[in-house]
Amino acid sequence: MKTRDLSELAVRNLREAVLRNSLTTLGVAVGVASLVAMLSLGVGLQTLASQRLTRSGLFDAVFVTSLRNFRGPRQPPPPDSAAKRESRALDDDARQQLSKLSNVTEVYPQIRFITDVRYVGKSESTSVLGLPDSSRSSGAFEGMTGKYFSSPAAEEAILQLEFAKLLADQPSSLVGKDLTLRYAERAALSKDADDEALLDAMMGSGKPGGISIVPREKTLRIVGITESDPSAGIGGFGGARVYLPLKTAEQLHVAQPDDVQAFLSGNPAKPSYMAMTVRVRSPKDVPQVEAAIKQLGFATFSLLDATKSLRLVFTVFDLFLGLFGSLALTVASLGIINTLVMAILERRREIGILKALGATDRDVRSLFFAEAGAMGLFGGVFGVALGWLIGSALTWGTTIYLHRQNLPGVKISYVPWWLALSAIGFAIIVSLVAGLYPASRAARLNPVEALRYE
Amino acid sequence: MSTAPMLIQAESVSREYRLGETVIRAVDAVSLRIEQGEFLALLGSSGSGKSTLLSMMAGLDRPTSGAIRVRERNLAELEADELARYRRETVGMVFQSFNLLPRMTLEENVELPLRLAEVDRSDRQSRVAEALERVGLAARRQHRPSELSGGEQQRGALARALVNRPAILFADEPTGNLDSVNGEQILLLLREIQHSLGMTIIMVTHERPLAERFANRIAQLSDGRLVSDGAQR
Numbered sequence: 001m002k003t004r005d006l007s008e009l010a011v012r013n014l015r016e017a018v019l020r021n022s023l024t025t026l027g028v029a030v031g032v033a034s035l036v037a038m039l040s041l042g043v044g045l046q047t048l049a050s051q052r053l054t055r056s057g058l059f060d061a062v063f064v065t066s067l068r069n070f071r072g073p074r075q076p077p078p079p080d081s082a083a084k085r086e087s088r089a090l091d092d093d094a095r096q097q098l099s100k101l102s103n104v105t106e107v108y109p110q111i112r113f114i115t116d117v118r119y120v121g122k123s124e125s126t127s128v129l130g131l132p133d134s135s136r137s138s139g140a141f142e143g144m145t146g147k148y149f150s151s152p153a154a155e156e157a158i159l160q161l162e163f164a165k166l167l168a169d170q171p172s173s174l175v176g177k178d179l180t181l182r183y184a185e186r187a188a189l190s191k192d193a194d195d196e197a198l199l200d201a202m203m204g205s206g207k208p209g210g211i212s213i214v215p216r217e218k219t220l221r222i223v224g225i226t227e228s229d230p231s232a233g234i235g236g237f238g239g240a241r242v243y244l245p246l247k248t249a250e251q252l253h254v255a256q257p258d259d260v261q262a263f264l265s266g267n268p269a270k271p272s273y274m275a276m277t278v279r280v281r282s283p284k285d286v287p288q289v290e291a292a293i294k295q296l297g298f299a300t301f302s303l304l305d306a307t308k309s310l311r312l313v314f315t316v317f318d319l320f321l322g323l324f325g326s327l328a329l330t331v332a333s334l335g336i337i338n339t340l341v342m343a344i345l346e347r348r349r350e351i352g353i354l355k356a357l358g359a360t361d362r363d364v365r366s367l368f369f370a371e372a373g374a375m376g377l378f379g380g381v382f383g384v385a386l387g388w389l390i391g392s393a394l395t396w397g398t399t400i401y402l403h404r405q406n407l408p409g410v411k412i413s414y415v416p417w418w419l420a421l422s423a424i425g426f427a428i429i430v431s432l433v434a435g436l437y438p439a440s441r442a443a444r445l446n447p448v449e450a451l452r453y454e
Numbered sequence: 455m456s457t458a459p460m461l462i463q464a465e466s467v468s469r470e471y472r473l474g475e476t477v478i479r480a481v482d483a484v485s486l487r488i489e490q491g492e493f494l495a496l497l498g499s500s501g502s503g504k505s506t507l508l509s510m511m512a513g514l515d516r517p518t519s520g521a522i523r524v525r526e527r528n529l530a531e532l533e534a535d536e537l538a539r540y541r542r543e544t545v546g547m548v549f550q551s552f553n554l555l556p557r558m559t560l561e562e563n564v565e566l567p568l569r570l571a572e573v574d575r576s577d578r579q580s581r582v583a584e585a586l587e588r589v590g591l592a593a594r595r596q597h598r599p600s601e602l603s604g605g606e607q608q609r610g611a612l613a614r615a616l617v618n619r620p621a622i623l624f625a626d627e628p629t630g631n632l633d634s635v636n637g638e639q640i641l642l643l644l645r646e647i648q649h650s651l652g653m654t655i656i657m658v659t660h661e662r663p664l665a666e667r668f669a670n671r672i673a674q675l676s677d678g679r680l681v682s683d684g685a686q687r
Contacts, residue, residue: 005569016557353553356514357567357614358542360535447514451549 001363010370017343024339025379031332032383032427035325036415037390039423042318044391044414049310062278062290063301064098066090088297089272098278101292103285108132108246109273113254116182117242119167119174126163128181129240130249134279142408146175146224153247157181157220161227163241174222181242185216186255213255220244329427332379333434336372340438343371344445351442352450365443372435373428380427384420391415458489461622461654462511467520468678469506480506482678483520490621493648493655495669497662503678504658505626511656512547512624513540524622542571546615550627552607554599554614560586561595564614571618585613589643605636612643623647625657629664641668 001009014021053059066089088094090109099107111130116123133152135141141148141158149156157179164171167179229240256274280289290300344351351364391413399409464486471478481503488494496504509515510522513529522529524544532540541547554563564585568578586592589609599607608628615623625644629637645668648655659665665672673683 001570002572005572009569012557349553350555353555354566354570355538356512356541356547356549356553358538358545358570358618360538362535363538363570448509451514451553 001359001366006363006366006370007374009367010374013343013347013367013371014374017346020339020342021375024335025375025382027332027335028329028375028379028427028431029383029386031325031329031430032380032423033386033390034328035322035426036384036387036419036423037394037413038321038325039318039419040387040391040413040415041394042314042321043416043419044395044412046314046318047414048410048412049314053310059283059303060280060286061302062280062286062293064090064276064278064293065274065299065301066272067297067299090274090276090298091272094296094298095273095276097296098276098293101278101289103281103289104278105281106132106134106277106279108277109250110275110277111246111249111254111256111273112240113183113256115242115254117163117167118180118182119177122167124163124166126241127239128183128242128244128249130246131158131243132246132277140228141224141226143406144224144226145172146222149223149245152245153251154223154245155218155220155248156223156245158224158226158243159222160229160241160243161225164225171225174225177222178219179222181218181220181252183216183218183252184255185214185253187212187214187253216252218252220248329430333430336375336431336434337438339375340368340372340435341441344368344438344442347442348445348450351445352447352452355445355447356451361443364445365439368439368442369432369435372431372439376428376431377424379431380424383427384415384423387423388415388420458491460487461490461492461524462486462488462656463521463523464507464511465521465523467507467510467517467522469503469510469515470518479678481510481517481675484675484678484680485520486673486680486683488654488656490654491648491652492671493645493669494657495665495672496656496658496675497660497665497672498675499660501677502675504660504675506678507675508624508626508656508658512545512622513537542567543618544621546618546620546623548608548611548615548623548625548628550630552599552604552611552631554607554610556599559596559598560591560602560610560613563599563610564617567614567618581617582613585617586610588616588647589613603636604632605639608632608636608640609643612640612647616647619651620653622654622656625655627658627660629659629661637664644668 095107095109098104113128114125115128116125131149133149136148144158146158149158159167159171159174161171164174168174226243256272278289278293280286286302290302293300354364354367395409395411395413398412402409464484466483466485467481468479468483469481471480484503484507486507496508498504506515510517510529511524513532516530520530524540527540529537529540554560555566558566561582564582565578568581573581582595583592586595589612591606591609591613594602594606594610599610602610608631612628623644628640628644632640641664644655644657647653655669657665657669662672671683671685674681
């Protein structure tokens with residue numbers, strides 16, 4: 001029998017016992033729905049975690065330091081002379097070079113310094129960190145009091161909550177107020193004769209130029225108070241309590257520990273940085289970019305291994321969720337077997353007639369198979385829709401709960417197209433396997449006995 | 455002596471059934487030769503083995519021993535698929551209880567053998583219409599079996615049996631569930647088909663008057679054995 005005829009007959013047969021077949025199909029749908037809901041939860045949580053981690057900048061970032069910095073004060077230089085020759089300072093030239101590497105989206109130096117913060121007569125010593133504009137979307141500032149910096153070079157500051165509590169009993173009252181930073185500015189000395197003579201007298205050598213450390217003050221507007229520590233993690237090492245836009249921090253020219261080294265290397269006018277962060281297009285680009293940076297003669301560090309572990313955890317998590325979901329589908333497949341075995345008993349005579357009219361065993365088997373497959377297909381499609389609804393309801397409920405806790409809503413359930421298609425395919429396969437026994441039993445019926453059946 | 459070619463040849467055909475320890479011989483060493491174009495009535499009382507013999511000649515059942523040759527091919531030796539093909543292409547069947555599928559319209563019932571034979575859709579409509587026209591049911595094509603009388607249902611079953619243009623038509627008590635008027639109509643129709651299409655008809659019946667009136671040969675069975683075999687006229 002041709003496939004089209006087979007399908008028509010199968011659909012017609014399903015329509016005839018509409019109540020029983022609908023209930024069986026509903027059983028498959030509930031099985032598929034539980035599977036889809038479970039897995040969509042797994043996928044949703046994985047996506048949520050991945051997005052959060054990606055936005056945190058930890059997994060798509062390579063942290064670059066100069067090879068010099070990796071040697072302790074008492075450690076000898078590396079024996080490999082080539083490595084020694086390649087050992088370079090992390091300065092603006094290096095920054096330009098790094099930003100030209102393929103798959104690199106952003107390069108920024110780590111600017112961190114100790115400062116005195118003055119606010120209405122109070123003075124507190126703390127650590128300041130410059131934040132690149134991309135931190136805006138890192139998720140670390142969600143739920144903060146106030147708002148993020150108005151522009152990448154705004155003269156504004158965000159305070160960490162614990163630090164803000166030191167300045168005011170009501171931290172939120174600080175938003176909109178001004179505070180003053182006292183810091184050490186690094187300035188290159190001019191090469192006029194007096195200065196040179198002074199420097200010669202001081203250094204006792206013929207070094208050109210030099211650096212001076214000048215105390216400065218800067219008034220900044222407090223725009224936000226954040227509870228979390230956006231500087232935490234690798235490259236940030238945490239602990240900063242005042243955050244400035246990176247460009248603002250750069251323009252302060254605060255003296256950095258490497259300045260002394262730059263001065264000694266004879267190039268004080270070109271400041272170098274302790275570390276730089278290189279952001280890449282996606283975490284999978286990290287190894288390639290890391291290798292390219294090493295080629296340039298810098299030390300690198302990334303958290304790629306951590307993402308691999310995370311994927312492993314979620315794969316196991318998905319596996320367990322899938323197993324629980326599959327249990328419901330297994331129960332549903334028993335329903336299909338039951339329905340089809342009952343159908344054979346009821347349709348014995350029909351099978352006999354079909355055989356008397358020339359249907360082969362294969363035709364009869366295919367017909368029952370097609371009916372099982374159709375129940376799987378309809379159940380699968382309906383189940384995916386139902387599973388999506390359950391997932392959406394869970395997301396909706398969770399969002400309401402989170403909003404009540406003053407937390408932003410999250411999408412904990414996600415049905416990607418591959419999950420929908422796989423679930424439908426799985427439902428069809430399970431239904432066909434469930435139809436194996438009934439179909440072969442129907443095909444084996446003796447036509448004379450089947451025709452005698454009333 | 456007839457000059458018509460031999461169509462079916464049963465050679466010492468037996469069919470046994472086992473019921474626990476007991477072996478029941480439903481058909482016992484029956485030999486029969488049927489020529490093309492004959493209208494043969496298999497006559498006998500209930501349990502005489504006539505329907506079992508018909509089932510074996512129609513390819514629905516296999517003999518325990520002996521051979522049934524149709525156009526020189528032994529049905530007992532055919533594979534299941536070849537036997538199904540024989541039923542699909544060579545044989546048409548009419549049953550006592552009509553056996554139309556209740557959820558299909560008359561037209562769909564008649565189309566069923568064409569679906570199984572994978573006949574092109576474009577040809578099906580005309581062949582279904584032709585078969586229904588022949589049995590006088592063209593106007594009832596959209597009706598379901600439950601909406602038809604017994605006589606109409608049996609004529610519908612006859613149209614289904616004819617739609618594949620078979621060489622042999624087997625009818626198992628075709629008038630058994632009909633009143634005398636409808637029964638006679640069916641038999642008139644069978645005889646008309648035999649004459650106009652040259653079809654071979656083998657009919658099982660327990661009603662001797664009908665057999666004598668419409669068949670041109672009667673073979674009588676009793677307790678599974680062939681007890682008489684003779685031409686009517």
